[in-house]
Amino acid sequence: MSIAWLIVPYKRRIPAKRPTRYVAIDDQTPQIYGEGGAWSESEVLGNRAVVKVRASDETLATLATLYTRLPLTVLTDRLSTLSANARGAIVNHILDMGYTTDEMRTTLGPDISTSTLGQVLQFAASRRLRTSYDKETDTITCDGPPVTCRRIADVDKDIQEKS
Amino acid sequence: MAFPTTSVLDAFNRANGDLGAGWTSPIYPGADDFSIVSNVAVPDSSVSPVFADDYWNASTFGPNSEAYADMPTLPQDYCQDWVSCRLASEGGSSLDGYQVQYLYIASATDQTYILRLEGASNTQLGATISQDFSNGDSLGIEAIGSAIAAYRKTGGTWASLGSRTDTTYTAAGHIGMGGDDSTSLLDNFGGGTVAAAGGQPPRSMHQFRLRRPA
Numbered sequence: 001m002s003i004a005w006l007i008v009p010y011k012r013r014i015p016a017k018r019p020t021r022y023v024a025i026d027d028q029t030p031q032i033y034g035e036g037g038a039w040s041e042s043e044v045l046g047n048r049a050v051v052k053v054r055a056s057d058e059t060l061a062t063l064a065t066l067y068t069r070l071p072l073t074v075l076t077d078r079l080s081t082l083s084a085n086a087r088g089a090i091v092n093h094i095l096d097m098g099y100t101t102d103e104m105r106t107t108l109g110p111d112i113s114t115s116t117l118g119q120v121l122q123f124a125a126s127r128r129l130r131t132s133y134d135k136e137t138d139t140i141t142c143d144g145p146p147v148t149c150r151r152i153a154d155v156d157k158d159i160q161e162k163s
Numbered sequence: 164m165a166f167p168t169t170s171v172l173d174a175f176n177r178a179n180g181d182l183g184a185g186w187t188s189p190i191y192p193g194a195d196d197f198s199i200v201s202n203v204a205v206p207d208s209s210v211s212p213v214f215a216d217d218y219w220n221a222s223t224f225g226p227n228s229e230a231y232a233d234m235p236t237l238p239q240d241y242c243q244d245w246v247s248c249r250l251a252s253e254g255g256s257s258l259d260g261y262q263v264q265y266l267y268i269a270s271a272t273d274q275t276y277i278l279r280l281e282g283a284s285n286t287q288l289g290a291t292i293s294q295d296f297s298n299g300d301s302l303g304i305e306a307i308g309s310a311i312a313a314y315r316k317t318g319g320t321w322a323s324l325g326s327r328t329d330t331t332y333t334a335a336g337h338i339g340m341g342g343d344d345s346t347s348l349l350d351n352f353g354g355g356t357v358a359a360a361g362g363q364p365p366r367s368m369h370q371f372r373l374r375r376p377a
Contacts, residue, residue, distance in 0.1 A: 022287035
């Protein structure tokens with residue numbers, strides 16, 4: 001069993017008699033839990049979740065084709081060990097969530113390579129937006145006031161290595 | 164810690180009709196309410212598709228709170244029962260709270276979800292819980308701090324189905340129940356503020372100990 005950090009979107013549960021969304025990786029829950037794995041999440045900005053998952057290498061490879069798999073696994077890993085392209089991809093994923101370059105620089109400094117994975121993920125979990133539901137268009141939108149996210153350290157504790 | 168720590172609030176053992184003064188509907192905007200039929204609570208079917216819920220209005224509970232209900236008859240295929248706690252702004256677009264929702268699936272293993280209610284929509288917390296239920300089982304929710312847990316009672320014994328962490332709602336709120344199938348029955352609804360384990364003994368016992376000779 002191995003560990004991975006993923007960025008995973010939310011999706012609508014169908015059928016559901018009331019509008020319900022869930023982290024898309026729940027579609028793979030039977031496979032992950034069936035082999036003794038597990039996952040845990042923190043909802044972040046942009047209708048996404050930062051997910052830590054423990055699963056077989058085969059399952060993690062499958063998940064990497066469906067979601068964004070980060071190239072580091074331990075929260076104390078430094079981004080300096082990554083290529084500039086890999087670091088740039090992580091920055092782009094965080095900007096896609098809805099954060100600005102300025103707030104990223106304010107929190108993480110001008111050079112993201114000096115940050116750890118934990119610092120970057122905790123920045124990604126700075127806030128989420130409360131959801132609202134529009135009955136006319138049957139749409140759940142993350143457009144409300146900011147809400148504090150679940151701490152990345154707590155997600156990390158949920159999912160530990162298992163031989 | 165044992166579940167539940169609180170007593171049954173309503174066994175519905177009275178004449179057929181509305182649930183009565185202790186209850187208010189809806190929790191979700193547009194939901195119908197429950198009625199009593201033959202001493203159990205049954206979702207009304209005037210809303211199509213059927214969708215009914217009620218909350219216990221006599222008091223708010225918590226923030227550490229729990230709710231539970233018996234399910235003498237499980238819902239039909241792909242229908243649900245649920246229990247809720249830390250409810251606020253019921254009936255409006257600002258609805259808040261937590262919910263444990265049970266889904267009966269005839270052709271596969273039943274599913275249970277731990278949900279955050281937010282703005283009249285639901286967000287599932289963590290993974291779907293796969294667990295078959297039987298007629299007569301009970302469903303429960305417990306919110307202690309940031310831990311939101313689902314419980315099932317079968318054969319007279321409660322067991323945890325799983326727990327999720329969420330820090331969105333930390334205040335006391337109402338507790339309630341719901342269902343989306345008019346053949347689904349709920350009974351013996353209970354809950355309230357979770358009784359702390361290992362806390363201070365009752366005042367009278369505390370004073371007795373102080374006066375007791377060494």
